[in-house]
Amino acid sequence: xRKNKGHVVAVPFPAQGHMSPMxxxxxxxxxxxxxxxxxxxSSIHEQMVRHWKPSPGLDIHxxxxxxxxxxxxxxxxxAALNLSWFFxxxxxxxxxxxxxxxxxxxxxxxxxxxxxxxxxxWTQDVAxxxxxxxxxxxxxxxxxxxxxxxxxxxxxxxHLPLKDSDVFDDSCTIDYLxxxxxxxxxxxxxxxxxxxxxxxxxxxxxCESIWRRExxxxxxxxxxxxxxxxxxxxxxxxxxxxxxxxxxxxxxxRDGESAGPENVLLRDQSMESLEWLDQQKExxxxxxxxxxxxxxxxxxxxxxxxxxxxxxxxxxWVVRPELFTNxxxxxxxxxxxxxxxxxxxxxxxxxxxxLQILQHPALGGFLTHCGWNSIIExxxxxxxxxxxxxGAEQNTNAKLITVDWKVASKLPTRGYFELxxxxxxxxxxxxxxxxxxxxxxxxxxxxxxKKLARKAILDGGQSLLNLEKxxxxxxxxxx
Numbered sequence: 001x002r003k004n005k006g007h008v009v010a011v012p013f014p015a016q017g018h019m020s021p022m023x024x025x026x027x028x029x030x031x032x033x034x035x036x037x038x039x040x041x042s043s044i045h046e047q048m049v050r051h052w053k054p055s056p057g058l059d060i061h062x063x064x065x066x067x068x069x070x071x072x073x074x075x076x077x078x079a080a081l082n083l084s085w086f087f088x089x090x091x092x093x094x095x096x097x098x099x100x101x102x103x104x105x106x107x108x109x110x111x112x113x114x115x116x117x118x119x120x121x122w123t124q125d126v127a128x129x130x131x132x133x134x135x136x137x138x139x140x141x142x143x144x145x146x147x148x149x150x151x152x153x154x155x156x157x158x159h160l161p162l163k164d165s166d167v168f169d170d171s172c173t174i175d176y177l178x179x180x181x182x183x184x185x186x187x188x189x190x191x192x193x194x195x196x197x198x199x200x201x202x203x204x205x206x207c208e209s210i211w212r213r214e215x216x217x218x219x220x221x222x223x224x225x226x227x228x229x230x231x232x233x234x235x236x237x238x239x240x241x242x243x244x245x246x247x248x249x250x251x252x253x254r255d256g257e258s259a260g261p262e263n264v265l266l267r268d269q270s271m272e273s274l275e276w277l278d279q280q281k282e283x284x285x286x287x288x289x290x291x292x293x294x295x296x297x298x299x300x301x302x303x304x305x306x307x308x309x310x311x312x313x314x315x316x317w318v319v320r321p322e323l324f325t326n327x328x329x330x331x332x333x334x335x336x337x338x339x340x341x342x343x344x345x346x347x348x349x350x351x352x353x354x355l356q357i358l359q360h361p362a363l364g365g366f367l368t369h370c371g372w373n374s375i376i377e378x379x380x381x382x383x384x385x386x387x388x389x390x391g392a393e394q395n396t397n398a399k400l401i402t403v404d405w406k407v408a409s410k411l412p413t414r415g416y417f418e419l420x421x422x423x424x425x426x427x428x429x430x431x432x433x434x435x436x437x438x439x440x441x442x443x444x445x446x447x448x449x450k451k452l453a454r455k456a457i458l459d460g461g462q463s464l465l466n467l468e469k470x471x472x473x474x475x476x477x478x479x
Contacts, residue, residue, distance in 0.1 A: 004035040004059060006112040006478025007104060011039045011097065013117035014067075014090075015075035016266060016292040017371045018139040019044075021221040022117070024248035025137065030058040032471050034478070035109060039100065041067035041093065044074060047266045065096040073266045077295045077322065080391060083191065084199040091122040101130045112478040115219075118148065124209040133477060135217040135470075136210065140372035142220050142230040142244065143400060144393040146180050147189055149207045149234075153177075154192070160203065161195045162188050179233025181404060189393035210238065217470060221246035221376065223456035223463050226405070226449065243466040247376045249355060250457045251467075266292075270349035273316055273357060280314060280362040285346075286433060287357055287383075289318040290369040294390035296324055298331045299419055305338045307425040308346065313433060315346035316357065358383050365432035370394035375401060382450035384408060384442035386428045388420070407446040409438065 008029055012022035019040070026036045038060060040048065045064035052062060069089055071079065079086040104111055115135045116123040127134035138145045147154070154160035159174060166172040166185040175182035192203065209215050222244045224231055234242045277285060286308075290296065296304075301324060308315050324331065339348055354374070357363065358381040367386040368374045375397055378385050385408035387398035402410040409431035411420050431438045456463040 004109075005033040005475060007035045007037070007109045008474060009037045009039060009101065009104070009111040009114045011114060011116040011120055011123055012137075013075075013119040013139070014041050014044055014071060016073070017373050018117050018119070019074065019266075020373055021139045021246070021248045022115070022137055024252060025115070025219070025245070026060055027055065027058060028248070028251050028467060029471065029474065030055075030060050034474065035059045035061070037061050037063045037100075037104070037111070039063045039065060039097065041065055041069070041071065043067065043070045043072045044266065047072040051266075063100060065093040065100070067093055074292055077293055080293050083194065084196055084202060087119070087202050088198070090120065094122045094126050097123065097126050098129060101126070101132075113474060118145070118206060121206050121209055124214055128214070133216050134209075134214070135219060136215045138218065138220045140393060141222045141376075141397065141400070142227040142234060143180055144189065144372070144396055145218075145220060146177050146230060146234065147192065147393070147396065148203070149210060150177055151192075151203045151207065154188075155200070155204060159185065159188060160192050161200055162193045164193075167193065178237065179227075179230035181229075183396075183399055183403075187396050187399040189396050190389070190391050191393070213238075216241060217473065218242040219245045219466075219470065221248050221372070223247065223453055223461075225452040225456065225462075226379075243470070244456070245463050245467050245470070247380045247453050247457060247463075249373075249377060250380060250454060251464075267320065267351040269351050269353050271353065273347060273349050273352050274360065276347045277316065277357070277360045277362040282361050283364040284314050284433075285360075285362045286313055286315045286365050286367060286386075286429060287363055288315055288367040289352070289354065289374065290323060290388070290390060291371045291374065292320070294369045295322070297419070298324060298326050298328070298334075301331075301335070303420060303422040304425055305342075306422045307429060309338075309342060310422070311426055311429060312345060313429055315342075316352070317346060317348050318350070318352050319348050320350055365429070367429070370397040370401070372397060376453070379405075379407060379446060379449045380453040382443075382447050384432050384439070384446050386432055387411065405445060405449065407442055407449060408432075409442070 010022055010026050012019040026038055030036045042064045045062055048062055101111055111132055113133045113135055114123055114127045115137055118136050118138055124134050151160055162185060172185040173182050174185055223246055224244045231244060358377050363383050366378045366383050367388060370387050370389040385401060387402050387408045387410045389395040389398040398410060401408040409428045411428050412424055455461050
């Protein structure tokens with residue numbers, strides 16, 4: 001076995017959407033000859049071990065930190081609706097992380113750096129104490145990073161927390177953030193509307209290490225051509241090491257690695273969906289997934305399922321067990337009846353291999369909650385979307401894909417539990433699936449961005465060049 005060049009410790013935010021890009025980055029680092037420790041809370045670690053299949057030739061180890069919150073599938077809906085409590089619990093892992101670093105040193109494999117999610121600012125203190133650099137990974141796009149980084153200015157201008165009167169005032173426009181095109185106040189990330197004092201403090205505290213220039217590298221899972229103005233602006237403020245390195249998942253299968261998990265696996269996945277897709281017409285199926293955290297009410301289910309039946313739209317729908325908020329016996333009967341009536345039309349699965357699904361030629365569109373991974377994966381596979389944002393920064397992402405990039409139709413939703421009527425859902429579905437001018441525009445735009453996304457991460461692409469430069473930096477830290 002070859003000798004490792006050095007040892008990198010990766011600490012993702014414990015949510016599926018943040019863990020996935022971190023793992024893709026770790027695979028790229030390991031492919032260059034480094035040992036990588038992928039560190040998670042104990043309950044997530046135990047779940048990952050169940051599915052973990054090490055990639056041949058890649059020295060990636062799973063490590064755990066004791067954590068009081070049981071989240072085997074990653075951050076759940078309860079945690080998402082109690083954000084300040086959850087975020088205040090996360091730093092309780094700092095002492096254990098410091099102990100882990102000491103153990104690595106005692107074993108003769110000291111860490112040369114920590115790569116951690118922007119949502120884990122306490123890892124900066126651990127890195128400082130250990131005398132090693134901390135690198136920040138933004139799991140979402142550069143535009144969202146601007147909102148976080150300039151939270152203080154949003155606060156000073158009265159837009160953090162955002163007042164309800166501004167959310168519903170279409171004339172209220174945010175036009176002062178560097179690198180961000182003017183946007184209605186309603187497109188400011190949902191979580192910046194929360195008025196709880198502690199939560200606002202947490203937002204303001206997150207990026208202090210960036211402003212203090214403690215972070216030598218800031219890596220973003222996006223690509224330059226997608227958010228060029230934003231990247232140019234942030235480089236002027238924070239230097240040339242604020243860089244796009246995505247779409248990270250497109251590097252999997254390159255540099256010698258082939259087997260192993262294509263993504264973070266915290267749930268059992270259905271492979272039957274791929275066999276079912278093989279039997280469908282090209283570009284005919286609507287893929288529906290609300291990610292790993294969002295929840296729908298019984299009433300919203302009935303509106304969405306009714307639209308699918310009325311249109312006789314072929315669908316592949318991810319319905320994880322905790323998707324619905326009120327799964328009463330009566331609702332269970334209604335849900336089972338829908339599945340039975342539509343078994344010739346569509347397929348319902350508890351979880352799917354999304355990357356493989358989006359690559360399938362039967363896919364015609366993707367109804368998405370607008371999580372960043374779903375967006376970047378859909379764009380890189382040339383699949384037009386329907387934007388149904390639920391929480392976090394998903395409404396900001398929805399604005400980008402519907403207004404700026406024009407690769408998605410949009411539903412009139414303000415997030416969380418607001419009911420979207422069947423008529424509006426049907427209208428959005430038809431925009432993506434019916435042959436017509438709107439679909440043609442969406443297809444043309446998404447195909448153009450698909451080419452740029454793939455070019456960015458291939459030989460000579462800007463994201464790949466940035467990754468290679470970063471790997472050189474790790475080598476200097478390890479020497």
